[in-house]
Amino acid sequence: MSRDPRRSRTEFNKLHKRLRRQVGQAVVDYDMIRDGERIMVCLSGGKDSYAMLDILQNLQRSAPVSFELIAVHMDQKQPGYPPEILPAYLDKQNIEYHILEKDTYSVVKSVIPEGKTTCGLCSRLRRGTLYGFAESIGASRIALGHHRDDIVETLFLNMFFGGTLKAMPPKLLSDDGKNVVIRPMAYCKEADLARYAEEMQFPIIPCNLCGSQDNLQRQAIKKMLVDWERQYPGRTETIFKAIGNVSPSQLADRDLFDFGSLNAGEPQAPSDTATALSRITAVNL
Template sequence: MSDTALDTPPAAGADRKAAFEANKLSKRLHRQVGQAIADFNMIEAGDKIMVCVSGGKDSYALLDILMNLRKRAPVPFELVAVNLDQKQPGFPAHVLPAYLEQVGVPFRIEEQDTYSIVKRLIPEGQTMCSLCSRLRRGILYRVASELGATKIALGHHRDDMVVTLLMNMFFGSRMKGMPPKLVSDDGKHVVIRPLAYVAETDLERWAEHRAFPIIPCTLCGNQEGLQRAQIKAMIRDWDRQYPGRIDNMFTAMGNIVPSHMMDRNLYPFTSLQATGVADPAGDKAFDEDDPCEPAAPSVVKLRLDD
């Protein structure tokens, strides 16, 4: 062992390792967000991006990464942070303005008492998310119009998108996920999700590293009994037992084969006829598909490892 190694305090070695891991995480997050933006053309020259900031880890990370990417982006765009103060009892109204002033981003705090509306209309013990979400969405669309925002950026990540797919399958009997880009309900805005390729565990680590001043959502008390919370716990458990399962499920959302599903609106099953022409890429009707066979290339690229 060298004299240098003997002279190095254990704490110094641990600090170097932590710095290395943080730098690696930073590169991965910025690369994944940049890739999602490029794959789905989320940001264009001259865009004014309204970043919805709730005080949770995901929206803090979204704003943080977009601010960094803007410095070296190939096209110019603006950012404005918007928080909806829903007048929840005990909400620390000073935290977000202080943080946003510190990082130097233009922002707007929109005060609307949706808390009282939700509490009045939803019986005690029932879930509040649906009504709360509808009220919040309408307000944010209005604010985006007032600000002249061309895009609305939300902090949903890879795990949110997989959970939404499973929620729709289990309880809505439909194959519907959470798209990385869509036109808003009112038809006036484009909503983007730049964290689409990012794992929630990475966002948790990033929030800890960056020491974001997290504000918990007290409106619903986190409602641990919600089906969404249970499904999130389920896929976390799957990923611990079978690493890569969430990645595979997410990638599958970008590798749809309409001819091998059952939606008659997407594929002309009723008019399907034999052509007499062999298709080298076609189905082998009497064979079972090999689930381990690699899928066709897709625009969805997870991990983007170093």
């Protein structure tokens, strides 16, 4: 049975409006973009970064502030990489873009043993190149295409395999203090982005050209979350909300909460939020 084209169009419009609203809300909530800024949009050639660029271009046309978008992609010289796809797409988008050529593939293959995942080292090399390029073009923000599911998966990866309680923040200052990284799609579901990319027919470039295995730990976490979501719909959204609703006094990090000052009969300690902010400020100074 064929689909009703009018219904399909209505569903797509709802999807587009939802993604646009979620990106706009994340931008406002975390003060991601200010008037006059140059935003370097990192394109991997995957569904998420294509969607990010498209939605940011939509927001650019109606936002109350003026900002510039520069698309940047990195050709890492993997075998079978199609160099013509992204330039052909970006030429139609009326946007400034740059294709950086750097043979990180050979570097990674010379360091990582055969059969082991190359994703970790590959991403670090790519990130270093992109950060440096952003500074050279005067970009005040670096936009990455991570979505809500990426953030939740990273939370569990760090908990289960790293022993730390952290995820991917929607906005981040780089270690050297020279770059501000933003994740405009922090509120977006991966399933919505997959549907959007399919409807938009983005020319996807696969990320496994190097022949590396997927990050097996991340795939295990993803499967766990999918199973949870199937059994308890809405659980992933609840977990994501928890990331932004932290109570330091109910955890055990002595740098975030002054447990030593808690004594019966004495004035109450400041609120969790005030204590956390004061501790973080002190550490940063």
